[in-house]
Amino acid sequence: MKNLPLLFCGIFFCIAFSWTGLILSSQIQFGSLEPVALEEGERPRPQKPVGFASQGKQVYTENGCLYCHSQQTRRKGFGADYERGWGDRQTVPRDYILQKRVLLGTMRTGPDLMNIGGRIPNREWHHLHLYDPQITSEGSIMPAFAFLYKKQKIEDAPSPNALNFPKGYAGAPESGYEVVPTDRAEALVDYLLSLKINYELPESKFAAE
Ligand code: HEC
Numbered sequence: 448m449k450n451l452p453l454l455f456c457g458i459f460f461c462i463a464f465s466w467t468g469l470i471l472s473s474q475i476q477f478g479s480l481e482p483v484a485l486e487e488g489e490r491p492r493p494q495k496p497v498g499f500a501s502q503g504k505q506v507y508t509e510n511g512c513l514y515c516h517s518q519q520t521r522r523k524g525f526g527a528d529y530e531r532g533w534g535d536r537q538t539v540p541r542d543y544i545l546q547k548r549v550l551l552g553t554m555r556t557g558p559d560l561m562n563i564g565g566r567i568p569n570r571e572w573h574h575l576h577l578y579d580p581q582i583t584s585e586g587s588i589m590p591a592f593a594f595l596y597k598k599q600k601i602e603d604a605p606s607p608n609a610l611n612f613p614k615g616y617a618g619a620p621e622s623g624y625e626v627v628p629t630d631r632a633e634a635l636v637d638y639l640l641s642l643k644i645n646y647e648l649p650e651s652k653f654a655a656e
Contacts, residue, residue: 503638
């Protein structure tokens, strides 16, 4: 084994080069990014999500939403994201700096969700869609997440958060019963509604028409 030092040097340099390329260079490029306010007096962006959104992110990850949905919009003229109305500007590294786990996603079986809270701000819509995507989006291939909801007997009056199924919907509960979101479903919708790109950053301004 007279080549042992050479082998050792080879291994060392491989590790050192990949560490420099993957970790050190990203740290130098993005490590010092901080939330910024474009104008004085404005709140610095991005901001930490409030409420149950972070628990909702956990539900999102556990249920594999990220296998079908990305969270990154491309700039106008680069792919069809802008034309599809998925975002008014491209997303940039600073958008993600407050996230411990960034769920960029690799597949787009469904639409990009980086700005879903801005595009569909309706809580009820999200609950119906998650309960059964066919209600809001006929022909959808998205699986139903009905297990995040529970059927219960209506006691005195219907619960304020019970789902309002459209007339004639075959999956609606029999009379005297209602379907309500579990805490996990509420947190998941909080999370979806928190996904909003409604602010500009120095690196990326809203695309002009
Ligand atoms: C097998 C792939 C698949 C999985 C898994 C999946 N989706 Fe979807 N999703 C789709 C498809 C396809 C659409 C487009 C049709 C529709 O609106 O249902 C969609 C649409 C959506 C929309 C509406 C987007 C829009 O622009 O109209 C939301 C919100 C959404 N999904 C959230 C979720 C969440 C949250 C989860 C996890 C609990 C999830 N999806 C899991 C495929 C998927």
